[in-house]
Amino acid sequence: MKHRPLLFTALALTAAALTGSAATATAAPSPSAEATKDQGDPTPADKAGLRIVKADPEDQPAPGAAFQLLDSAGKTLAEGKTGADGTLAFSDLTPGVVRLKETASGSPLLGTVPDQDVVVAPGEPKVLAITDPYKSAGLTLKVTDKATGKGLAGAIVNIAPKDAKDDKGAFTLTTSPDGTAKAPLPVGKKTGSAYTATETKAPDGYRLETNPVEITAKPGAETTAALANTATAKPTEDPTGKPTAKPTGDPTALPTPTASSSAGTEEPTATASSSNSPDIGTATSTPTTPDAKPEGSLAHTGADGTNGWLLATGGLLLAAGGGAVYAARRRKNRDAEAEAGTGQHRRTDDN
16 A cells, blocks of 8 residues: 555556646647648749740731730739740749730731740740731722723622732632622731632623733732723624514405506497487497506506506497497488488588
8 A cells, every 4th residue: 555656646647648648749849730831832843934936928027016925814913015035924824724815916017826825834935936928918808890980789809919820819700799808818918919810701792801900918908909891792683683564465366456556547428419410320439548658657567558558449349339320320211312212312421
Protein backbone atom coordinates (compact mmCIF):
# COMPACT_ATOMS: atom_id res chain seq x y z
CA MET A 1 0.00 0.00 0.00
CA LYS A 2 2.99 2.26 0.48
CA HIS A 3 3.68 2.18 -3.28
CA ARG A 4 0.06 3.02 -4.33
CA PRO A 5 0.61 6.85 -4.40
CA LEU A 6 3.58 6.34 -6.66
CA LEU A 7 1.45 4.32 -9.06
CA PHE A 8 -1.15 7.05 -9.34
CA THR A 9 1.55 9.62 -9.99
CA ALA A 10 2.99 7.60 -12.84
CA LEU A 11 -0.43 7.21 -14.48
CA ALA A 12 -1.04 10.94 -14.24
CA LEU A 13 2.29 11.79 -15.92
CA THR A 14 1.56 9.33 -18.74
CA ALA A 15 -1.86 10.88 -19.41
CA ALA A 16 -0.41 14.38 -19.50
CA ALA A 17 2.19 13.33 -22.07
CA LEU A 18 -0.42 11.85 -24.43
CA THR A 19 -2.60 14.99 -24.30
CA GLY A 20 0.26 17.32 -25.37
CA SER A 21 1.09 15.24 -28.47
CA ALA A 22 -2.49 15.45 -29.81
CA ALA A 23 -2.64 19.34 -29.84
CA THR A 24 0.58 19.74 -31.79
CA ALA A 25 -0.70 17.56 -34.77
CA THR A 26 -3.92 19.50 -35.06
CA ALA A 27 -2.18 22.87 -35.38
CA ALA A 28 0.12 21.73 -38.16
CA PRO A 29 -0.93 23.06 -41.67
CA SER A 30 -2.29 20.57 -44.18
CA PRO A 31 -0.61 19.96 -47.59
CA SER A 32 -3.68 21.21 -49.50
CA ALA A 33 -3.51 24.62 -47.83
CA GLU A 34 0.13 25.02 -48.78
CA ALA A 35 -0.58 24.17 -52.42
CA THR A 36 -3.33 26.79 -52.56
CA LYS A 37 -0.98 29.43 -51.18
CA ASP A 38 1.70 28.60 -53.75
CA GLN A 39 -0.81 28.70 -56.65
CA GLY A 40 -1.99 32.23 -55.82
CA ASP A 41 1.56 33.56 -55.71
CA PRO A 42 3.46 31.80 -58.54
CA THR A 43 7.17 32.06 -58.87
CA PRO A 44 8.66 33.93 -61.95
CA ALA A 45 9.68 30.62 -63.52
CA ASP A 46 6.01 29.68 -63.92
CA LYS A 47 5.00 32.77 -65.95
CA ALA A 48 4.46 32.85 -69.79
CA GLY A 49 4.70 35.49 -72.53
CA LEU A 50 3.33 36.19 -76.07
CA ARG A 51 4.88 38.39 -78.81
CA ILE A 52 2.75 39.39 -81.85
CA VAL A 53 4.38 40.40 -85.18
CA LYS A 54 1.84 42.13 -87.41
CA ALA A 55 2.31 42.75 -91.21
CA ASP A 56 0.27 43.50 -94.37
CA PRO A 57 -0.03 41.13 -97.39
CA GLU A 58 3.16 42.60 -98.88
CA ASP A 59 5.07 41.80 -95.64
CA GLN A 60 5.29 45.41 -94.52
CA PRO A 61 4.94 46.23 -90.75
CA ALA A 62 1.39 47.16 -89.73
CA PRO A 63 1.42 49.56 -86.75
CA GLY A 64 -1.63 50.55 -84.72
CA ALA A 65 -3.36 47.16 -84.72
CA ALA A 66 -5.28 46.53 -81.46
CA PHE A 67 -5.42 43.07 -79.77
CA GLN A 68 -7.02 41.57 -76.67
CA LEU A 69 -6.25 38.38 -74.71
CA LEU A 70 -9.33 36.70 -73.18
CA ASP A 71 -9.72 33.76 -70.82
CA SER A 72 -12.17 30.89 -71.33
CA ALA A 73 -14.97 32.92 -69.73
CA GLY A 74 -14.42 35.90 -72.09
CA LYS A 75 -12.74 38.07 -69.44
CA THR A 76 -9.99 40.40 -70.70
CA LEU A 77 -6.56 39.33 -69.42
CA ALA A 78 -4.47 41.88 -71.34
CA GLU A 79 -4.69 44.24 -74.34
CA GLY A 80 -2.50 46.58 -76.41
CA LYS A 81 -1.54 47.95 -79.87
CA THR A 82 1.34 47.19 -82.25
CA GLY A 83 4.13 49.74 -82.42
CA ALA A 84 5.87 51.30 -85.38
CA ASP A 85 7.65 48.01 -86.09
CA GLY A 86 4.34 46.11 -86.04
CA THR A 87 5.06 44.17 -82.80
CA LEU A 88 3.18 43.81 -79.49
CA ALA A 89 4.48 41.86 -76.42
CA PHE A 90 2.44 40.38 -73.56
CA SER A 91 4.18 39.15 -70.37
CA ASP A 92 3.30 37.75 -66.93
CA LEU A 93 0.70 35.44 -68.45
CA THR A 94 -0.55 32.32 -66.71
CA PRO A 95 0.45 29.28 -68.77
CA GLY A 96 -2.42 27.70 -70.65
CA VAL A 97 -4.83 28.57 -73.50
CA VAL A 98 -5.81 32.18 -74.17
CA ARG A 99 -8.14 33.70 -76.79
CA LEU A 100 -6.56 36.27 -79.14
CA LYS A 101 -8.94 38.86 -80.60
CA GLU A 102 -8.01 41.62 -83.09
CA THR A 103 -10.28 44.60 -82.49
CA ALA A 104 -8.80 47.02 -85.07
CA SER A 105 -6.39 46.71 -88.01
CA GLY A 106 -4.90 50.20 -87.62
CA SER A 107 -5.29 50.95 -91.38
CA PRO A 108 -8.26 51.84 -93.64
CA LEU A 109 -6.83 49.47 -96.26
CA LEU A 110 -6.49 46.42 -94.01
CA GLY A 111 -9.04 44.03 -92.56
CA THR A 112 -8.77 41.95 -89.38
CA VAL A 113 -8.13 38.26 -88.80
CA PRO A 114 -10.64 35.94 -87.10
CA ASP A 115 -10.31 35.17 -83.38
CA GLN A 116 -7.96 32.29 -82.53
CA ASP A 117 -6.84 30.27 -79.51
CA VAL A 118 -3.17 30.44 -78.54
CA VAL A 119 -1.29 28.14 -76.16
CA VAL A 120 1.26 29.95 -73.99
CA ALA A 121 3.86 28.10 -71.90
CA PRO A 122 6.45 29.06 -69.29
CA GLY A 123 9.80 30.18 -70.61
CA GLU A 124 10.58 32.30 -73.62
CA PRO A 125 7.64 34.32 -75.03
CA LYS A 126 5.74 32.66 -77.87
CA VAL A 127 6.11 34.52 -81.22
CA LEU A 128 2.94 34.72 -83.35
CA ALA A 129 3.04 36.22 -86.89
CA ILE A 130 -0.22 37.73 -88.12
CA THR A 131 -0.89 39.04 -91.64
CA ASP A 132 -3.94 41.21 -92.08
CA PRO A 133 -5.59 40.99 -95.51
CA TYR A 134 -6.34 44.03 -97.66
CA LYS A 135 -9.98 45.02 -97.54
CA SER A 136 -12.02 43.69 -100.46
CA ALA A 137 -13.13 46.02 -103.24
CA GLY A 138 -16.83 46.38 -103.99
CA LEU A 139 -17.72 45.34 -107.57
CA THR A 140 -20.91 46.49 -109.32
CA LEU A 141 -21.66 44.83 -112.67
CA LYS A 142 -23.94 46.65 -115.12
CA VAL A 143 -25.29 45.19 -118.39
CA THR A 144 -27.37 47.53 -120.59
CA ASP A 145 -28.97 47.86 -124.02
CA LYS A 146 -26.42 49.57 -126.26
CA ALA A 147 -29.07 51.72 -127.99
CA THR A 148 -31.32 52.71 -125.10
CA GLY A 149 -29.17 52.25 -121.97
CA LYS A 150 -31.87 50.13 -120.34
CA GLY A 151 -30.67 47.49 -117.85
CA LEU A 152 -30.81 43.90 -119.11
CA ALA A 153 -31.62 40.90 -116.93
CA GLY A 154 -30.27 37.38 -117.35
CA ALA A 155 -26.75 38.18 -118.56
CA ILE A 156 -24.12 35.78 -117.16
CA VAL A 157 -20.63 37.25 -116.73
CA ASN A 158 -17.43 35.47 -115.65
CA ILE A 159 -15.20 37.43 -113.25
CA ALA A 160 -11.60 36.18 -113.08
CA PRO A 161 -8.22 37.50 -111.87
CA LYS A 162 -6.25 38.70 -114.88
CA ASP A 163 -3.64 36.19 -116.09
CA ALA A 164 -4.88 33.63 -113.55
CA LYS A 165 -4.22 29.96 -114.30
CA ASP A 166 -6.82 27.17 -114.08
CA ASP A 167 -9.58 29.71 -113.32
CA LYS A 168 -8.30 30.07 -109.77
CA GLY A 169 -10.33 32.72 -107.96
CA ALA A 170 -12.88 33.00 -110.81
CA PHE A 171 -16.65 33.20 -110.28
CA THR A 172 -19.80 34.15 -112.24
CA LEU A 173 -22.47 36.81 -111.77
CA THR A 174 -26.01 36.92 -113.21
CA THR A 175 -27.70 40.29 -113.66
CA SER A 176 -30.99 41.00 -111.87
CA PRO A 177 -34.07 42.63 -113.50
CA ASP A 178 -32.44 46.07 -113.29
CA GLY A 179 -29.35 44.77 -115.15
CA THR A 180 -26.94 44.85 -112.18
CA ALA A 181 -25.12 42.41 -109.88
CA LYS A 182 -22.73 42.98 -106.94
CA ALA A 183 -19.89 41.02 -105.32
CA PRO A 184 -16.71 41.63 -103.26
CA LEU A 185 -13.35 41.33 -105.02
CA PRO A 186 -10.31 40.13 -103.05
CA VAL A 187 -7.31 42.46 -103.35
CA GLY A 188 -3.70 41.29 -103.04
CA LYS A 189 -1.78 44.52 -103.60
CA LYS A 190 -1.89 47.98 -102.12
CA THR A 191 -2.03 49.45 -105.64
CA GLY A 192 -4.89 47.15 -106.62
CA SER A 193 -5.53 43.81 -108.36
CA ALA A 194 -6.58 43.35 -112.00
CA TYR A 195 -9.66 41.37 -113.04
CA THR A 196 -11.51 40.71 -116.31
CA ALA A 197 -15.28 40.52 -116.84
CA THR A 198 -16.31 38.34 -119.80
CA GLU A 199 -19.92 37.74 -120.84
CA THR A 200 -20.65 34.03 -121.32
CA LYS A 201 -24.43 34.27 -121.94
CA ALA A 202 -26.23 37.23 -123.47
CA PRO A 203 -29.70 38.38 -122.38
CA ASP A 204 -32.59 37.01 -124.45
CA GLY A 205 -32.91 38.83 -127.78
CA TYR A 206 -29.35 40.23 -127.72
CA ARG A 207 -25.99 39.36 -129.26
CA LEU A 208 -23.19 38.06 -127.04
CA GLU A 209 -20.58 40.72 -126.15
CA THR A 210 -17.29 38.92 -126.73
CA ASN A 211 -14.92 41.74 -125.74
CA PRO A 212 -13.86 41.41 -122.06
CA VAL A 213 -13.81 44.40 -119.72
CA GLU A 214 -10.79 44.98 -117.44
CA ILE A 215 -11.31 45.93 -113.79
CA THR A 216 -8.84 47.36 -111.24
CA ALA A 217 -9.87 46.47 -107.69
CA LYS A 218 -8.26 48.62 -104.97
CA PRO A 219 -8.43 47.95 -101.21
CA GLY A 220 -11.71 49.14 -99.72
CA ALA A 221 -12.74 50.98 -102.92
CA GLU A 222 -15.81 50.62 -105.16
CA THR A 223 -15.41 49.70 -108.84
CA THR A 224 -17.78 49.12 -111.78
CA ALA A 225 -17.73 46.80 -114.81
CA ALA A 226 -20.05 47.95 -117.62
CA LEU A 227 -21.11 45.84 -120.61
CA ALA A 228 -23.47 46.87 -123.45
CA ASN A 229 -25.36 44.44 -125.67
CA THR A 230 -26.79 44.98 -129.16
CA ALA A 231 -30.29 43.70 -129.91
CA THR A 232 -30.63 41.09 -132.64
CA ALA A 233 -32.22 42.36 -135.88
CA LYS A 234 -35.89 41.56 -136.46
CA PRO A 235 -37.46 41.19 -139.97
CA THR A 236 -39.50 44.25 -140.94
CA GLU A 237 -41.89 42.30 -143.24
CA ASP A 238 -43.33 38.82 -143.40
CA PRO A 239 -41.24 37.01 -146.06
CA THR A 240 -44.26 34.89 -147.04
CA GLY A 241 -47.02 37.44 -147.41
CA LYS A 242 -50.56 36.25 -147.98
CA PRO A 243 -52.88 37.69 -150.71
CA THR A 244 -55.17 40.38 -149.36
CA ALA A 245 -58.23 39.21 -151.32
CA LYS A 246 -59.34 36.18 -153.30
CA PRO A 247 -59.92 36.57 -157.08
CA THR A 248 -63.62 36.77 -158.00
CA GLY A 249 -65.41 35.24 -160.97
CA ASP A 250 -64.63 32.33 -163.26
CA PRO A 251 -61.33 33.04 -165.03
CA THR A 252 -62.40 30.85 -168.03
CA ALA A 253 -65.78 32.56 -168.66
CA LEU A 254 -66.09 35.38 -171.17
CA PRO A 255 -66.86 38.76 -169.67
CA THR A 256 -70.46 39.97 -169.90
CA PRO A 257 -70.81 43.38 -171.52
CA THR A 258 -72.05 45.98 -169.10
CA ALA A 259 -74.74 48.56 -169.68
CA SER A 260 -72.13 51.28 -170.11
CA SER A 261 -70.33 49.37 -172.86
CA SER A 262 -73.48 48.53 -174.85
CA ALA A 263 -75.37 51.76 -174.36
CA GLY A 264 -74.08 53.30 -177.56
CA THR A 265 -74.45 50.17 -179.81
CA GLU A 266 -78.15 49.92 -180.47
CA GLU A 267 -79.35 47.39 -183.07
CA PRO A 268 -80.40 48.76 -186.43
CA THR A 269 -84.17 49.03 -186.88
CA ALA A 270 -86.14 48.40 -190.03
CA THR A 271 -89.17 50.59 -190.77
CA ALA A 272 -91.74 50.00 -193.48
CA SER A 273 -94.04 52.80 -194.49
CA SER A 274 -97.06 52.51 -196.75
CA SER A 275 -99.06 55.29 -198.29
CA ASN A 276 -102.79 55.44 -198.40
CA SER A 277 -102.53 55.07 -202.10
CA PRO A 278 -102.72 51.44 -203.16
CA ASP A 279 -100.35 51.93 -206.02
CA ILE A 280 -97.50 53.32 -204.09
CA GLY A 281 -95.38 51.23 -201.72
CA THR A 282 -92.15 52.01 -199.94
CA ALA A 283 -89.69 49.91 -197.97
CA THR A 284 -86.73 51.41 -196.18
CA SER A 285 -83.94 49.98 -194.06
CA THR A 286 -82.34 52.67 -191.91
CA PRO A 287 -79.78 51.30 -189.50
CA THR A 288 -78.98 53.87 -186.86
CA THR A 289 -75.44 55.05 -186.31
CA PRO A 290 -73.99 53.76 -183.09
CA ASP A 291 -73.24 56.32 -180.43
CA ALA A 292 -69.66 57.27 -179.72
CA LYS A 293 -67.72 54.65 -177.92
CA PRO A 294 -67.52 55.49 -174.21
CA GLU A 295 -64.20 56.50 -172.85
CA GLY A 296 -62.12 53.71 -171.51
CA SER A 297 -62.21 50.13 -172.60
CA LEU A 298 -62.63 46.70 -171.21
CA ALA A 299 -59.69 44.49 -170.61
CA HIS A 300 -58.50 42.68 -173.71
CA THR A 301 -60.50 39.53 -173.08
CA GLY A 302 -62.01 39.03 -176.60
CA ALA A 303 -65.23 40.92 -175.86
CA ASP A 304 -64.58 43.62 -178.53
CA GLY A 305 -64.31 41.04 -181.30
CA THR A 306 -67.48 39.25 -180.22
CA ASN A 307 -69.52 42.48 -180.11
CA GLY A 308 -68.41 43.45 -183.58
CA TRP A 309 -69.41 40.07 -184.98
CA LEU A 310 -72.83 40.33 -183.38
CA LEU A 311 -73.38 43.82 -184.78
CA ALA A 312 -72.42 42.76 -188.29
CA THR A 313 -74.72 39.73 -188.19
CA GLY A 314 -77.61 41.83 -186.90
CA GLY A 315 -77.13 44.37 -189.71
CA LEU A 316 -77.26 41.69 -192.37
CA LEU A 317 -80.43 40.20 -190.93
CA LEU A 318 -82.13 43.60 -190.80
CA ALA A 319 -81.09 44.37 -194.37
CA ALA A 320 -82.48 41.03 -195.57
CA GLY A 321 -85.73 41.63 -193.71
CA GLY A 322 -86.11 45.09 -195.19
CA GLY A 323 -85.52 43.76 -198.70
CA ALA A 324 -88.16 41.07 -198.21
CA VAL A 325 -90.72 43.64 -197.11
CA TYR A 326 -89.90 45.82 -200.09
CA ALA A 327 -90.27 42.95 -202.55
CA ALA A 328 -93.64 41.94 -201.07
CA ARG A 329 -95.04 45.44 -201.42
CA ARG A 330 -93.74 45.65 -204.96
CA ARG A 331 -95.47 42.45 -205.89
CA LYS A 332 -98.71 43.63 -204.30
CA ASN A 333 -98.71 46.84 -206.33
CA ARG A 334 -98.15 44.95 -209.56
CA ASP A 335 -101.01 42.64 -208.85
CA ALA A 336 -103.27 45.62 -208.20
CA GLU A 337 -102.33 47.26 -211.49
CA ALA A 338 -102.94 44.05 -213.36
CA GLU A 339 -106.42 43.77 -212.01
CA ALA A 340 -107.23 47.34 -212.99
CA GLY A 341 -106.19 46.65 -216.53
CA THR A 342 -104.47 49.89 -216.97
CA GLY A 343 -101.16 48.34 -217.98
CA GLN A 344 -99.45 51.30 -216.51
CA HIS A 345 -97.06 51.23 -213.68
CA ARG A 346 -96.94 53.96 -211.14
CA ARG A 347 -93.70 55.46 -210.13
CA THR A 348 -92.31 54.16 -206.94
CA ASP A 349 -89.66 55.51 -204.68
CA ASP A 350 -86.91 53.41 -206.17
CA ASN A 351 -87.43 54.61 -209.83
